[in-house]
Amino acid sequence: MAVKKDYKDQKLAEKLRDRKYYVSDTNPEFLKEVEKIGQTAAHMCFQCGTCTGSCPSAPRSSYRIRLFMRKAVLGLEEEALTDPDLWLCTTCYTCTDRCPRDLAPTDAIMAMRNIAARRDIIPRNFLQTVQLIYKTGHGVPNNDTNRAARKKLGLDAEPETTHKYPEYLPGIRKILDHYGLKERADRILAEGE
């Protein structure tokens, strides 16, 4: 099912086709940030490719975890963060378990996603989950069909969570508001409309 990579952004497509390495494109701080957030010594990567060979996303897309590791080491922040493939990691951790250098490429990806998110590069579905949790406490909330099914099973219509005890919701909202996350989610989603 592998599809040809087709970026809508022509400038980005051209940039990614250009295989040359320009020092002016690099930010050495990027590697340090990835290593700090990901808690993994990404610079130890010797590009063996065990990660990409183990990756369930690799055979069906242009996502290459090894390439992202290299971009982190070279400080190619812009390329790494703006590549839509960054969000195709299922975080299965197979690469992490198999890495002969004992690195955690999965956590390096998570770190790059965190850094991308600071620039408001976050897929919509991630932000929609934030909105649902803010509203209900659940990323996958209850619904009427399910309430009826629960009663049939002898369970209460609402589970013993924030659904039954909404008095816990203000605490959850306070945590999210501390980071301004709900407001950011609303804003970014509105901008994309």
Place this chain on the structure above:
Amino acid sequence: MSENNKHQYAFFLGCVAPNRYPGIEAAAIKTSEKLGIKLLPLKGASCCPAPGAFGSIDLNIWYAMAARNLVLAEQMGMDIALICNGCYKSIWEVNHKLKHNDELRDGVNEVLAEIDMEYKGSIDVWHLAELYYDPKIVGVDRVAESVTRPLTGVKVGVHYGCHLMKPQKDRHFGDTENPMWLDELVAALGAEPVQYRNKMQCCGAGGGVRGYDLAHALDITNEKMINLQEVGADALTEVCPFCQLQFDRGQLEIHDKFGITWGLPILHYNELLGLAQGMSPDELGLDLHAVDVEPFLRKIQ
């Protein structure tokens, strides 16, 4: 305390089990009771929160939100038991990280102070499946003894999922290339656990990919279906409701998007255990599954 509720845990529900497959919740409570485990409500718990969605945006928010759930159990003075690999990643891993990293814990407690909570690190977190396997708590023999209706004559593929056992170096489950402990738990019910190609492969849904690129996620799921069909599996069992959602509802989506029909019944281990302990399909809410479980039930001798 009677023999039947010697082991008590705060039951962390998560989202997908209570809100999409409530049969898993009902089965977990009833089947565990027969194994000497009492699951008590963890009132006011929320989403774990989803490690893919939240962890990807800001790990610090993920820590703080998971810590709030942990504090609720600390206030009960009870270890947490849960039934979902995704929840395990959030709740177990954040507990582990906060216990071993003072800087992280202080940061989280600063935020929790705003809602008059403090994370102390006084409890542990367990997946029910590991408690069933642990001879100090239940053990495979006792699981087998609880069976009143053996699942003989059926081949069951086992999906371990990702976030329970991986990354291996941070966990305590040992081998992640070809584990067999869950297969043993399936064999204890009288079913035949079948080995299939790439059994440790991801379901495809994690890391936010199901929401980000559904066709991509389903293509991974479809590969698992191919490998399971090759060995003639009558059903797939897992210990993660989110994997269940991806395999079960995903088969309908695979049908719509790729025109492929599999019809492979998907059962959470607690549902399988419930059947083996004599619970009826209705008591387990099996009618809520997208893929009909009937052919599997008929095959049991």
